[in-house]
Amino acid sequence: MRYLHNSVDSQVFVTAAKAARHIYVTNQLDNTLSVINAGTNQVTATVPAGVGPEGVAVTPDGSRVYVADSGSAEVSVLDTSNNKIVTTVPVGQSPTGVALSPDGQFLYVANGTSNNVSVIATRTNQVTATIPVGIQPVDVAVSHDGTTLYVANEGSASVSVVNTSTHEVVRDLPAGKYPVAVSVTPDGRSLYVANEANATVSVISTATGKIAATIPTGDGPFDVAVAPTGQRAYVAVLGPGNVLAIDTQTNHIAGTVNVGPPGTDPFDIALTPTAVYVVSQAAGTVSVMDPSSLKITATITVGDSPYGVAVGP
Amino acid sequence: MNRETSSVPQDRTESGGCQAGGFNRRSILQGVAVAGLAAAAGGNLLKHGNIAGTDADTVGAVIETAVSGSTYPFYGQYQSGIITPPPPSRQPFSTYAAFNVTAANRSELTDLFRTLTDRVAFLAAGGAAPSAPAGSPPADNGIVGPEIQPDGLTATVSVGASLFDGRYGLASLKPVQLVTMEPFAHDDLDPSISDGDLLIQLCADHNDTAVHALVDICDATSGVLEPRWTVSGFTNPPRPVGIARDWFGFKDGIAQPDYTSTAQNNQYVWAQPNSGEPAWAASGTYHVVRIIQFNVQKWQGVPVAEQERIFGRQKTSGAPTYAPDPNANDLFDPIYTNDPQGLLTALNSHIRLANPQTPQTAATSTILRRSYDIEQIPLTGGGAPLLGHAFTCYQRELDTYIAMQTRLEGELLVPYITPRGGGYFFALPGVRSSQDYYASGLLA
Numbered sequence: 145m146r147y148l149h150n151s152v153d154s155q156v157f158v159t160a161a162k163a164a165r166h167i168y169v170t171n172q173l174d175n176t177l178s179v180i181n182a183g184t185n186q187v188t189a190t191v192p193a194g195v196g197p198e199g200v201a202v203t204p205d206g207s208r209v210y211v212a213d214s215g216s217a218e219v220s221v222l223d224t225s226n227n228k229i230v231t232t233v234p235v236g237q238s239p240t241g242v243a244l245s246p247d248g249q250f251l252y253v254a255n256g257t258s259n260n261v262s263v264i265a266t267r268t269n270q271v272t273a274t275i276p277v278g279i280q281p282v283d284v285a286v287s288h289d290g291t292t293l294y295v296a297n298e299g300s301a302s303v304s305v306v307n308t309s310t311h312e313v314v315r316d317l318p319a320g321k322y323p324v325a326v327s328v329t330p331d332g333r334s335l336y337v338a339n340e341a342n343a344t345v346s347v348i349s350t351a352t353g354k355i356a357a358t359i360p361t362g363d364g365p366f367d368v369a370v371a372p373t374g375q376r377a378y379v380a381v382l383g384p385g386n387v388l389a390i391d392t393q394t395n396h397i398a399g400t401v402n403v404g405p406p407g408t409d410p411f412d413i414a415l416t417p418t419a420v421y422v423v424s425q426a427a428g429t430v431s432v433m434d435p436s437s438l439k440i441t442a443t444i445t446v447g448d449s450p451y452g453v454a455v456g457p
Numbered sequence: 458m459n460r461e462t463s464s465v466p467q468d469r470t471e472s473g474g475c476q477a478g479g480f481n482r483r484s485i486l487q488g489v490a491v492a493g494l495a496a497a498a499g500g501n502l503l504k505h506g507n508i509a510g511t512d513a514d515t516v517g518a519v520i521e522t523a524v525s526g527s528t529y530p531f532y533g534q535y536q537s538g539i540i541t542p543p544p545p546s547r548q549p550f551s552t553y554a555a556f557n558v559t560a561a562n563r564s565e566l567t568d569l570f571r572t573l574t575d576r577v578a579f580l581a582a583g584g585a586a587p588s589a590p591a592g593s594p595p596a597d598n599g600i601v602g603p604e605i606q607p608d609g610l611t612a613t614v615s616v617g618a619s620l621f622d623g624r625y626g627l628a629s630l631k632p633v634q635l636v637t638m639e640p641f642a643h644d645d646l647d648p649s650i651s652d653g654d655l656l657i658q659l660c661a662d663h664n665d666t667a668v669h670a671l672v673d674i675c676d677a678t679s680g681v682l683e684p685r686w687t688v689s690g691f692t693n694p695p696r697p698v699g700i701a702r703d704w705f706g707f708k709d710g711i712a713q714p715d716y717t718s719t720a721q722n723n724q725y726v727w728a729q730p731n732s733g734e735p736a737w738a739a740s741g742t743y744h745v746v747r748i749i750q751f752n753v754q755k756w757q758g759v760p761v762a763e764q765e766r767i768f769g770r771q772k773t774s775g776a777p778t779y780a781p782d783p784n785a786n787d788l789f790d791p792i793y794t795n796d797p798q799g800l801l802t803a804l805n806s807h808i809r810l811a812n813p814q815t816p817q818t819a820a821t822s823t824i825l826r827r828s829y830d831i832e833q834i835p836l837t838g839g840g841a842p843l844l845g846h847a848f849t850c851y852q853r854e855l856d857t858y859i860a861m862q863t864r865l866e867g868e869l870l871v872p873y874i875t876p877r878g879g880g881y882f883f884a885l886p887g888v889r890s891s892q893d894y895y896a897s898g899l900l901a
Contacts, residue, residue: 256797
């Protein structure tokens with residue numbers, strides 16, 4: 145899970161009840177960002193971003209949205225008050241997954257072909273560190289206490305564990321083949337890693353560094369996101385077009401929701417306590433799912449080949 | 458590769474047409490005009506007498522009860538053979554024939570297209586072979602017997618850029634992107650099997666039906682169409698199921714737009730009105746044929762894992778190398794966005810360069826393919842089998858194909874293939890009714 149679920153807490157939700165929450169979706173092939181009003185499920189703005197926008201994250205206060213522009217090797221920074229890009233920050237090559245620290249002070253950017261992670265200080269929008277990691281890093285997740293960064297390295301079939309104070313890799317954890325997404329439980333004890341090329345989710349114990357469970361998903365698990373409560377993890381499986389709900393107590397699949405036929409390509413997931421947002425790249429849609437009933441309650445058409453989704457406060 | 462031209466021997470051109478015969482240009486065109494319009498005099502010269510005095514709609518109605526086998530409607534907004542379901546399940550045979558047009562003037566050119574219209578309307582519907590007066594040569598070549606079956610025949614008639622030179626006053630009406638094929642980086646084009654004023658692609662359920670149609674058409678147009686090159690193609694049967702394999706042993710033609718979707722066809726295949734194309738071109742499409750020789754001996758020396766890396770597909774299943782399961786479906790969608798270094802799907806693999814899934818290439822990554830295998834086994838010793846395919850694709854913009862093929866100049870497959878010929882053409886809009894004819898909008 146690459147986005148801002150870790151900033152979601154009850155305090156934020158009290159605030160959010162007053163103003164409408166916004167959902168942000170990157171559209172990889174038309175170089176835009178769709179802004180969705182979560183109250184109405186309507187697209188309220190479509191903002192030009194950089195080239196090939198992929199990962200996206202929203203600051204905890206909702207004032208800024210960060211977009212990784214994979215084709216132009218930069219991060220676009222959106223001011224949500226007027227939906228304008230206020231600056232772009234050069235990073236490494238093929239930036240894709242992004243995550244903010246829980247306090248919103250730092251953005252971590254996985255640079256897929258540079259084999260490193262850029263750290264951007266959000267106060268200044270400057271790169272303050274570049275951390276060498278494994279081969280082809282594509283996703284990042286930050287522990288809820290902000291002390292540890294996890295980086296999924298596709299090419300090295302591993303997760304790098306980074307100390308966010310020293311900006312050093314302190315450990316490499318083995319994952320499955322081609323780990324493409326990583327999410328951490330609120331208690332910090334477990335990582336959920338989607339292994340695209342062997343069609344599983346690995347559950348890795350952060351204490352032992354060992355794989356505690358392996359969950360078959362079907363072809364092409366592409367994103368995994370642990371819910372704010374920690375009780376469920378949701379997996380986007382793009383081959384069959386499914387979203388899986390995993391019970392994190394038993395690590396069994398508690399539900400399988402089909403969002404469309406093969407070729408729909410569910411790609412990315414973002415969560416609030418009351419909704420699961422699923423981006424489907426080939427269908428060009430965002431499906432809104434009720435996490436209690438596991439029913440799709442709305443489908444929103446966005447731009448060309450939507451890639452990433454993030455939820456505001 | 459000149460051996461590819463064997464379907465209709467080049468030496469036939471010495472007599473001004475592919476079917477020698479004693480008919481001069483004038484008489485043929487007169488006869489056809491009668492057949493098409495039931496108007497002008499000259500019925501005695503009509504070679505294909507069974508449709509004299511009728512219109513083609515009537516012929517179609519008669520035929521329907523007389524023949525069996527797959528029939529594709531001839532009249533319509535679009536030509537058939539383009540979004541017609543592709544082989545191998547149907548139409549596993551194809552004959553391509555490119556011609557120089559030798560019509561003396563625009564009037565004769567119009568007559569030529571009327572002739573073609575009449576012949577294809579008849580051949581696509583089928584019917585009894587026409588009779589000829591006693592003592593005359595037979596009206597039909599007899600290749601498929603006295604009762605001509607439609608046998609899944611489609612003809613797709615396309616024009617090359619050279620038709621729009623000064624000869625017929627058509628220069629201002631050329632489809633905007635239509636050009637004569639320029640060699641790509643690794644092409645070794647042979648002019649004798651390249652280009653042409655006109656291309657007819659005949660697809661059918663059996664080879665004799667396609668050949669019969671070609672000989673018929675050549676016969677009817679002798680004197681105004683001069684054969685330039687032909688290629689005979691076919692599709693191997695599924696081994697064991699699904700998409701057929703090419704001579705490299707890989708399934709070819711997997712990634713396609715949905716030709717059953719009107720929206721996709723309008724987006725990717727058909728030239729649209731008010732799109733910058735001349736008005737007559739709407740509902741036509743750019744038609745690309747590339748005669749490509751495969752170096753199968755060299756390919757045989759490549760380990761399968763490397764072959765798979767070159768294509769980006771698994772050899773057995775056809776699924777992308779991206780797919781985790783060796784038995785994955787060939788339609789499984791490869792995704793490259795999370796593979797910036799090409800670890801799962803090499804950056805210069807065939808499928809990834811054809812469609813890199815990037816914003817910069819999104820507009821130039823979808824074409825409708827309909828390729829056929831070609832082979833020529835030498836009759837005498839000392840030569841290796843000449844294997845390849847007649848790569849064929851349709852697209853709304855020729856620039857889409859050119860951009861895609863330009864990307865493929867850098868593909869890993871380059872050492873194993875040699876493009877030898879073919880050309881760029883524009884498939885005409887369909888013939889809408891028995892009153893209409895090929896290129897009527899162009900020539901109006």
